[in-house]
Structure formats: C-alpha cells, structure tokens
Amino acid sequence: MSTHAAEPLPAWAAQLKNPPAHKSKQPGIPDPPGYPSAQSSSNSKDGKATQRKAQTPEEMDTLKLKKAWEVALGPIKSLPMTAIMMYMSGNSLQIFSIMMVFMAFKNPIMGILATNQAFERFETETNRAKMVRVKLAYVVMQLVALxxxxxxxxxxxxxxxxxxxxxxxxxxxxxxEHAVPAL
Structure with a gap:
C-alpha cells in the first residue's frame, strides 16, 4: 500500500487547525476605556461582556449636534480642492471647464434645497433652536461654494x-455735426 508513514503536518498547518492560546495580559497595563477584557467576560455570571450604560437624552442631543456641525461644515472642506481644480482647468471654454462650472453651480444649489433633509436625522424637539444655527451655517457654506x-x-x-x-x-x-470730405 503506502510505503511512507503519515508525515507530520507543517507548523503553519497545525496552527491553522489549532490557533495558539491567548497570551495573558501583562500585569500593570490596563485595558483601554470601553474595551471588554477577556477576564471580565469570563468572570461575569452569564458569560456575556459588560454592556456600556445608556446615554441620557442630553448626551444624545449633544452628540447629534456635533454630528450636525460636521455635516454643516462639510461643504467648506471640499472648497480648496475644487478651487485648485478650477484654477488648473484654465479660463478657456473647454468641456472640462464647462463641466466644472456646471458642478460648481449644481452642488451648492441642490445642497441648499436639501437643507432640511440633510439635518432631519439630527433634529429633536429639544435641540430644534440650536439646529437653526447649524442649518444657517450650512447654507452660508453652500453660498461660499456657489x-x-x-x-x-x-x-x-x-x-x-x-x-x-x-x-x-x-x-x-x-x-x-457732420463733416463731408472734399474730393
């Protein structure tokens, strides 16, 4: 039948079947905040990792307002690249420069028209007054782009x-007066 005996698996193949054991954490180095350590999950009664506490509505409004400001300042972040591309495309009438101008007008106008849709996911009853300032800043940024x-x-x-x-x-x-030239 077979003349050679069963050869042992190479080390890399054996590691695929049996991954190495988890290295123990060095003493004195704490886990980063929010990281569920393997020891805490194994020590818990039901074996599940500890859940983080639920955020209060005030914290959620603060987070939503921060995200809304990121959306509001988004149009201004693309302006330097757009300005450089417009400058480099030249001032002659070519298809590339015409397309750049078309997009330079279309995007801010569409952004202004869709202001409420851009911020509806962040708006709540408690932060409605603060969202007016965010929306106004968004419209101003779109006007700068225009x-x-x-x-x-x-x-x-x-x-x-x-x-x-x-x-x-x-x-x-x-x-x-009219001047008539002589012959």
Whole structure:
C-alpha cells in the first residue's frame, strides 16, 4: 500500500487547525476605556461582556449636534480642492471647464434645497433652536461654494461685467455735426 508513514503536518498547518492560546495580559497595563477584557467576560455570571450604560437624552442631543456641525461644515472642506481644480482647468471654454462650472453651480444649489433633509436625522424637539444655527451655517457654506462657481464664470469671461457686454441695449449717439470730405 503506502510505503511512507503519515508525515507530520507543517507548523503553519497545525496552527491553522489549532490557533495558539491567548497570551495573558501583562500585569500593570490596563485595558483601554470601553474595551471588554477577556477576564471580565469570563468572570461575569452569564458569560456575556459588560454592556456600556445608556446615554441620557442630553448626551444624545449633544452628540447629534456635533454630528450636525460636521455635516454643516462639510461643504467648506471640499472648497480648496475644487478651487485648485478650477484654477488648473484654465479660463478657456473647454468641456472640462464647462463641466466644472456646471458642478460648481449644481452642488451648492441642490445642497441648499436639501437643507432640511440633510439635518432631519439630527433634529429633536429639544435641540430644534440650536439646529437653526447649524442649518444657517450650512447654507452660508453652500453660498461660499456657489461664490467659487461665480468666480470661475467671471474668470472665463462669461459674466457681463463690462460696458461692451451691453452694447446691444445702448442707444447710438447722435452726432452734433457732420463733416463731408472734399474730393
């Protein structure tokens, strides 16, 4: 049948089947806060890890308000990269610069229109007054982003800011005298 005896498994294969035992914690080094230690779960009566205490409604409102501020300041965090990309795309009319301008206008307008939806998950009856300030800051940040789009349109020369842009509506001047050249 088989001429060779059963060969022992390599060390890595044996470790896959039987993982090494958990190393004991060094004395004097406490677990980090919120980390359920293996000893506390084994010492508990039902074998489950200890649960953290439930947060009070005031703590939940504070956390929700912090998260709402993060959402409100989100549009301003993307402005430096958008400004650099707009600057690097140049001022000529190309498909890339036109798409950049379109997105520079579309995103803030859609953000302003969806302000209530962006913050409805954070709003409660007790923090409604504080959420008004957060929403106002969000709208201001969106307006700053919209101003960046207006800057780009002006740099491209698409805003009618000079007198020559309005020549079609300007009346032709009446001449006081007419000169007739001689032969």
């Amino acid at each position: 101003a960046l789009g207006i800057w780009k349109v002006n740099a491209m020369g698409l805003l009618p800011t000079t007198r020559s842009d309005w020549l079609a509506w300007e009346a032709q001047r009446e001449a006081v």
